[in-house]
Structures are given as structure tokens and as C-alpha cells.
Amino acid sequence: MAHMAPQFEEAEEEMFTNVSLDDTTDFSSLKLQLTPQDLPSTMMNSDMDALELENQVELEEKTRLINQVLELQHTLEDLSARVDAVKEENLKLKSENQVLGQYIENLMSASSVFQTTDTKSKRK
DSSP states (O other): OTTHHHHHHHHHHHHOOOOOOOTTOOGGGOOOOOOGGGSOHHHHHHHHHHHHHHHHHHHHHHHHHHHHHHHHHHHHHHHHHHHHHHHHHHHHHHHHHHHHHHHHHHHHHHOSTTOOOOHHHHHO
């Protein structure tokens, strides 16, 4: 068992850098740098699966929103076409009403029933 202790110390020295901890130690220059090789493969796989799942959820949400926008555009086009048709029908009906109004005025002026009478001139 005495043989195992030196191997552990050697491995420990390779993994860690000794830093003396006195009041003047500046830790701002120390950086922790991890490479993908430092992480366990199961952690990387689960992180990749989570990232893929998140990307898939984002893609599905974008697809849903795009479809909703397209549907709303079609609805807006349909409503715009309907508004144009109603405006056209309204103009046609206004024109017909003017023609009918003029016709009724002409009939009333030609009829003696609707003639205005001057009652003062008849009494004199």
C-alpha cells in the first residue's frame, strides 16, 4: 500500500497547481478553463440532448407562429376583399337611391294631389 501513495501524489500534482495563500495573492489572473474532454460523456450527451430538445421546441414555436401569421394574412386579405365589395355595393345602392328619389320628385310635381296650393289667393 505504500506504493500507491506516491502514484496518487504524482497524479495530484499533475491535476492541481499549488497556490500559496497569503494576503498578497491576486486571484484575478486565475482562470478555470474546461474543455469538452474534461466533462463526463454522459453530461455532454444530456446537455446535447437538452440543447437539441430546446432547439426543436424553438423551431416548433417558430413554425407555429409563421403558420399563424400566414393564416392572419389570408384572413386580412379576405376581409379587405369583403370591404371592397361592400363599398362597391354601397355606391351602387346610393346611385340607385338618387335615381329613385329624382323619379319620385318628378311624379309628385306632375301630380295635382301633391301640388302646393296657395290658400290666401283662393280666399281673396
